[in-house]
Amino acid sequence: MSTSPSPALPTPWWHAGVFDYSKIELFVMRLLFSALIFETIKWETAPYKTQRNPTGLAHFFDFTWLAEHPPGLFWQAVTIAGLAIYVLGLLPAIGLAPICTFAVMIGTLVCSKAMHHSWQLVTLIALAQFLVYAWPRGKPNFFKPTLEVHRLAIYASTVVFAASYVVCGIVKLVNSDFQWIHKVPFLSVQLLKSNWSSYYDTLEPVAPWLTQATQLIVDYPNLARLFFGAGLLIELGAFVILISRKWAFFGGLTIIALHLSISVVMQLNFWYHIVAALIFLVNVPGLKRTFARSR
Numbered sequence: 001m002s003t004s005p006s007p008a009l010p011t012p013w014w015h016a017g018v019f020d021y022s023k024i025e026l027f028v029m030r031l032l033f034s035a036l037i038f039e040t041i042k043w044e045t046a047p048y049k050t051q052r053n054p055t056g057l058a059h060f061f062d063f064t065w066l067a068e069h070p071p072g073l074f075w076q077a078v079t080i081a082g083l084a085i086y087v088l089g090l091l092p093a094i095g096l097a098p099i100c101t102f103a104v105m106i107g108t109l110v111c112s113k114a115m116h117h118s119w120q121l122v123t124l125i126a127l128a129q130f131l132v133y134a135w136p137r138g139k140p141n142f143f144k145p146t147l148e149v150h151r152l153a154i155y156a157s158t159v160v161f162a163a164s165y166v167v168c169g170i171v172k173l174v175n176s177d178f179q180w181i182h183k184v185p186f187l188s189v190q191l192l193k194s195n196w197s198s199y200y201d202t203l204e205p206v207a208p209w210l211t212q213a214t215q216l217i218v219d220y221p222n223l224a225r226l227f228f229g230a231g232l233l234i235e236l237g238a239f240v241i242l243i244s245r246k247w248a249f250f251g252g253l254t255i256i257a258l259h260l261s262i263s264v265v266m267q268l269n270f271w272y273h274i275v276a277a278l279i280f281l282v283n284v285p286g287l288k289r290t291f292a293r294s295r
Helices: 023-040 073-088 092-111 120-134 147-175 184-202 209-219 221-236 238-242 245-266 271-282 284-290
Strands: none
Touching (some): 023 092, 023 147, 023 271, 092 120, 120 147, 120 271, 147 221, 147 271, 184 209, 221 238, 221 245, 238 245, 245 284
């Protein structure tokens, strides 16, 4: 007696998996991301002559030679050429190699002199994609990766996005002995210290938003706790963007709203994060597919 196969059980919502991006979505994401990461790199490295506060690889390597020999038009052209073949989906690991190299070296040098972290997320996304393309799972095709490998590379970008925000929230809690929300008013002191420290390093004027932001925190401590507490919850819950395309879409809008509110209240802008969220999470070219499919 023949038996019919059992119907497949629906995948639980907590079993995240690679999203079903189309070829055109993947192409647009690679195109927009290549423009974003090239824009984030501070090619003019001459002002960064010291590694006063070594960060990351700066503990082991001296990158101050970049201040004497900034990457000129030749190396920028090489980087653009690499990004072009990356966008086309051909030899993407080789295409990403120059941009990843300069992003890491220059980013490390800049962060080792004064705290700048608004573009670190973009660099991490590039490194994640590079690793996926350099060591693809399944049957490798180094020259022209399969659709599955391209999807995995973009999904890895989403994983990095989620991890960056969750880790940021956890660090806030751990470093404050889990009293971060209670200690929010002390942020005014930290803001003043970090910004004036940068001033003494570079002699660049302190940002005009500093006085306004610190005064608001001091004058309205409970409102500040509510505002920053909501931001902390968004960071800790950022992992939900891995559940499905719909969760990524709404999570992306929430993250964008968070950064826009910070820009309005504190004049502290994270435009690179906003653009990255638009590219990988909101994914405008894929909206029809997002709301037509479950993953």
